[in-house]
Amino acid sequence: MLSDEELLRYSRQVLLSQVDIDGQLKLKASRALIVGLGGLGSPVALYLAAAGVGELHLADFDSVDLTNLQRQVLHDTASVGMSKVDSALQRLAAINPQVKLVAHRQALDEDCLAAAVAAVDLVLDCSDNFGTREAVNAACVAAGKPLVSGAAIRLEGQLSVFDPRRPESPCYHCLYGHGSEAELTCSEAGVVGPLVGLVGSLQALEGLKLLAGFGEPLVGRLLLVDALGTRFRELRVKRDPGCSVCGPAHG
Numbered sequence: 001m002l003s004d005e006e007l008l009r010y011s012r013q014v015l016l017s018q019v020d021i022d023g024q025l026k027l028k029a030s031r032a033l034i035v036g037l038g039g040l041g042s043p044v045a046l047y048l049a050a051a052g053v054g055e056l057h058l059a060d061f062d063s064v065d066l067t068n069l070q071r072q073v074l075h076d077t078a079s080v081g082m083s084k085v086d087s088a089l090q091r092l093a094a095i096n097p098q099v100k101l102v103a104h105r106q107a108l109d110e111d112c113l114a115a116a117v118a119a120v121d122l123v124l125d126c127s128d129n130f131g132t133r134e135a136v137n138a139a140c141v142a143a144g145k146p147l148v149s150g151a152a153i154r155l156e157g158q159l160s161v162f163d164p165r166r167p168e169s170p171c172y173h174c175l176y177g178h179g180s181e182a183e184l185t186c187s188e189a190g191v192v193g194p195l196v197g198l199v200g201s202l203q204a205l206e207g208l209k210l211l212a213g214f215g216e217p218l219v220g221r222l223l224l225v226d227a228l229g230t231r232f233r234e235l236r237v238k239r240d241p242g243c244s245v246c247g248p249a250h251g
Contacts, residue, residue: 002028006098010052023212024052030211031055031120035108035136037084038062039196040150040203041126042074047204048124049092049099053211056092057120059104060084071193110135117143122210124203125149130176137172140164141246146210146217147172150203154189157199157225160237161206161218164246169219170237173245195227 002010002024013019030053034041037060048056064072064079064087079087085105092101108116117123117139125136125147133149140147146163149172163169202223209215224233241247 001025006052009096009098013051018214019212023214026212027052027208028054030122031057032122032124032207032211033057033059033116033120034124034126035059035132036126036128037072037074037088038068038126038128039071039191039193040128040152040200041088041124042072043197043200044124044126044204044207045074045088045092046095047201048207049096051204051208052096053099053208055100055102055120057102057104057116058085058088058092059108059116060088061105061107071191071196073193073197108135110139113139114142117145120145122207123147124207125172126200126203133172133176137162138245141171148203148206148210150199152196152199152225153191155192155195155227157195157227159199159202159206159218159223159225160221161210163210163217163219166219168239170239171243171246174240174243175222175237192227195225198227199225 010024014021014024032048032053034045034056037045037058062084064075064082064084066080068075069077074091075087083105085103089101089103104116113135123136123140123145125133127133137147141164144164148161151158162171206218209217220237222235222237
């Protein structure tokens with residue numbers, strides 16, 4: 001059940017008929033893994049903690065740098081030099097002490113990643129490189145866990161949901177294959193802060209929909225964000241029957 005304090009804290013979203021008490025109880029009983037606590041992971045972690053997701057698993061092996069603060073709003077100037085996970089633990093505990101926080105301060109190798117994914121109900125990929133996204137996707141497919149994947153660079157963002165529990169859902173590999181050989185990072189190409197905030201906020205929204213069981217998740221659809229012209233486009237994405245990750249021959 002929800003305590004009087006919880007009913008008050010979450011009253012504005014409990015008022016929504018799509019959430020209600022049942023949805024809030026589902027959030028309280030849920031566990032989510034956030035991979036990456038940077039520009040995307042910041043709003044994801046903040047909003048999921050504030051919304052009352054019962055257990056947040058935080059994974060990042062990096063430390064806070066001064067150049068992060070332009071967009072990674074989970075951290076502040078006093079956090080520079082601190083582990084991003086430790087910085088996040090402080091901030092999230094201050095926002096909502098009722099949420100259980102689980103720290104993963106080391107890079108997740110294949111075995112650790114598999115265990116981390118198996119321990120939660122939902123994974124939100126907020127990483128900034130293709131290799132990590134591929135590894136997280138493979139772990140989610142193997143464990144049958146839904147994945148909310150976001151990306152942003154320069155003035156462009158992307159967002160989709162991959163849910164292996166649905167037979168029609170593609171996976172990340174269906175969409176991107178083996179990626180690009182010339183992968184750029186924000187440190188090389190740049191990025192505007194509010195764009196990662198927007199994509200990360202949408203990731204958090206998709207996560208809440210999946211955990212509380214309301215709305216239509218972004219499964220089989222890729223949302224493209226053009227920050228320069230403030231335009232949104234949606235592309236339909238089909239499952240690749242020959243996909244080496246989620247196809248019938250995988251595993």
